[in-house]
Amino acid sequence: MAQSSQEIRRALISVSDKTGIDGFAKRLSAAGVEILSTGGTAAALRTAGVTVTDVSSVTNFPEILGGRVKTLHPKIHGGILGKKKDPGHQAEMKTHGITPIDLVCINLYPFEKTVAKAQTTLDEACEQIDIGGPAMVRASAKNFQDVVILVDPADYERILSLIESKSPISRELRQELAAKAFRMTSAYDAAITAYLSGEAKEDFPAIFRPAFTLAQTLRYGENPHQKGAFYRSSDPADRGVGTAVKRWGKELSYNNVLDAHSALALVKEFSGPATVIVKHNNPCGAATGDSLLDTYCKARDTDPVSSFGGVVAMNRPVDGETAREMAKIFLEVVIAPGFSPEALEVLTKKKDIRLLEAPDAFAGGAGEKEILELRSVSGGLLVQTPDRIVMPTRDKISLATKRVPTDSEWEDALFAFTVGKHVRSNSIILVKDRVTVGIGAGQMSRVDSVRLSGMKANRTTQGTVLASDAFFPFRDGIDEAAKLGVAGIVQPGGSIRDKEVFEAADEYGMFMILTGVRHFKH
Numbered sequence: 001m002a003q004s005s006q007e008i009r010r011a012l013i014s015v016s017d018k019t020g021i022d023g024f025a026k027r028l029s030a031a032g033v034e035i036l037s038t039g040g041t042a043a044a045l046r047t048a049g050v051t052v053t054d055v056s057s058v059t060n061f062p063e064i065l066g067g068r069v070k071t072l073h074p075k076i077h078g079g080i081l082g083k084k085k086d087p088g089h090q091a092e093m094k095t096h097g098i099t100p101i102d103l104v105c106i107n108l109y110p111f112e113k114t115v116a117k118a119q120t121t122l123d124e125a126c127e128q129i130d131i132g133g134p135a136m137v138r139a140s141a142k143n144f145q146d147v148v149i150l151v152d153p154a155d156y157e158r159i160l161s162l163i164e165s166k167s168p169i170s171r172e173l174r175q176e177l178a179a180k181a182f183r184m185t186s187a188y189d190a191a192i193t194a195y196l197s198g199e200a201k202e203d204f205p206a207i208f209r210p211a212f213t214l215a216q217t218l219r220y221g222e223n224p225h226q227k228g229a230f231y232r233s234s235d236p237a238d239r240g241v242g243t244a245v246k247r248w249g250k251e252l253s254y255n256n257v258l259d260a261h262s263a264l265a266l267v268k269e270f271s272g273p274a275t276v277i278v279k280h281n282n283p284c285g286a287a288t289g290d291s292l293l294d295t296y297c298k299a300r301d302t303d304p305v306s307s308f309g310g311v312v313a314m315n316r317p318v319d320g321e322t323a324r325e326m327a328k329i330f331l332e333v334v335i336a337p338g339f340s341p342e343a344l345e346v347l348t349k350k351k352d353i354r355l356l357e358a359p360d361a362f363a364g365g366a367g368e369k370e371i372l373e374l375r376s377v378s379g380g381l382l383v384q385t386p387d388r389i390v391m392p393t394r395d396k397i398s399l400a401t402k403r404v405p406t407d408s409e410w411e412d413a414l415f416a417f418t419v420g421k422h423v424r425s426n427s428i429i430l431v432k433d434r435v436t437v438g439i440g441a442g443q444m445s446r447v448d449s450v451r452l453s454g455m456k457a458n459r460t461t462q463g464t465v466l467a468s469d470a471f472f473p474f475r476d477g478i479d480e481a482a483k484l485g486v487a488g489i490v491q492p493g494g495s496i497r498d499k500e501v502f503e504a505a506d507e508y509g510m511f512m513i514l515t516g517v518r519h520f521k522h
């Protein structure tokens with residue numbers, strides 16, 4: 001009987017990463033679909049108890065050249081490319097004993113992961129260039145009206161449920177999957193191109209082709225009248241908000257993603273328990289402390305008004321007691337390496353919160369690959385390496401004043417310096433006991449940022465340490481700091497009026513640490 005475009009009688013599964021493939025294949029098989037597979041996939045499926053037909057028994061040809069040729073055969077490609085409604089195609093297929101393949105499920109050799117490892121040789125990299133897989137993906141995607149192509153496990157469930165319920169798989173859905181497939185092969189080829197051309201090794205290649213895949217369209221952009229979408233990086237080393245898993249909550253907005261990114265970037269700087277709360281892409285509170293609960297309360301109390309509706313990042317899995325405290329106010333997003341079952345129970349009672357689990361964002365060490373920062377401008381793209389500089393150690397740093405900081409003040413200076421890196425310029429941060437007291441962000445003059453840091457303070461600014469992201473052009477900033485009772489200042493130095501700035505600090509009995517490091521954030 002002639003087969004309709006809708007029927008899924010035969011599926012070809014050939015996957016390099018075999019995670020979860022057994023469950024998918026079992027359900028297909030139970031729905032009466034015959035499964036064809038390549039060597040390793042067939043073996044894995046048989047072990048899981050799935051009945052499989054070897055591709056080599058269809059082609060009547062063994063897999064050769066160490067797997068370089070497995071599926072590159074007319075019996076396979078004819079089965080994928082034959083049009084079901086074309087009598088000529090059907091007659092030719094019959095003559096040559098070619099049976100249609102209705103669904104193709106593929107994931108490719110992990111080329112990008114392989115070349116991301118520094119020790120990978122050219123031969124090893126070339127061996128990981130998948131040829132047969134992309135050929136089948138492209139063939140299936142070309143013939144999408146007759147073949148369902150699956151390249152993303154996220155699509156397995158919806159296709160399975162349609163097959164199991166014997167519902168039609170619409171042309172629109174098939175076309176969507178085909179477009180996704182071509183997007184995947186084009187990103188795959190771009191990664192190979194970048195590697196072979198040597199572009200991948202250069203900081204700034206002559207032609208810059210970053211690869212990002214559409215993860216989701218957003219309800220809107222920064223404002224409701226703007227359209228927005230989120231693209232996930234194709235670079236496996238690029239981990240963070242883009243690789244976080246949403247454990248709970250409604251759709252993330254454009255601003256949620258941006259704020260979660262900024263909060264995560266700052267909280268990752270600390271080794272001990274830490275909490276950062278971000279509002280409008282600036283921290284409104286940050287703290288380190290003995291426990292996560294302690295850091296959350298301290299960060300929130302820096303600016304309780306702004307913390308309401310904030311985006312919270314933590315560098316430890318959220319526990320039950322911290323969750324209970326967090327549940328007392330409205331928070332937009334919480335991003336953390338994990339959530340305890342108790343924390344999930346507490347926080348999932350709140351319908352408006354989003355919970356993002358990002359364990360891999362915390363996995364990297366000092367040798368972490370530098371991920372370039374990109375920002376579009378009219379007519380171009382600005383690209384830079386990230387600001388990963390840390391404050392110089394005490395033995396390598398100079399003091400501009402007579403007064404010497406205490407140990408605790410040194411620690412506060414380091415904390416304030418670190419927070420300051422993540423606050424929009426001109427940034428001024430007041431800190432006491434590793435907790436932000438006041439944050440002056442985004443002002444066009446430094447002296448106004450000093451005033452603002454005092455205005456934002458929710459408790460006394462007496463005895464705080466002040467960090468400035470860049471040098472003081474005049475002594476007025478120091479005069480304002482003195483009015484706040486600041487004990488000392490950490491700043492890069494380097495102004496032509498440094499002398500008068502240092503004298504002002506001495507006049508007020510402050511210490512002044514010179515880092516030599518400016519960290520504007522525009």
Ligand SMILES: NC(=O)c1ncn([C@@H]2O[C@H](COP(=O)(O)O)[C@@H](O)[C@H]2O)c1NC=O
Pocket residue numbers: 014015016017037038039040041042067068069070071072106107108109129130131132133134
């Ligand atoms: N050479 C071929 O004909 C071929 N056909 C499929 N592949 C790939 O082989 C992998 C699966 O291999 P196995 O099932 O043997 O573990 C998949 O990633 C698939 O994309 C091939 N390998 C590479 O080109």
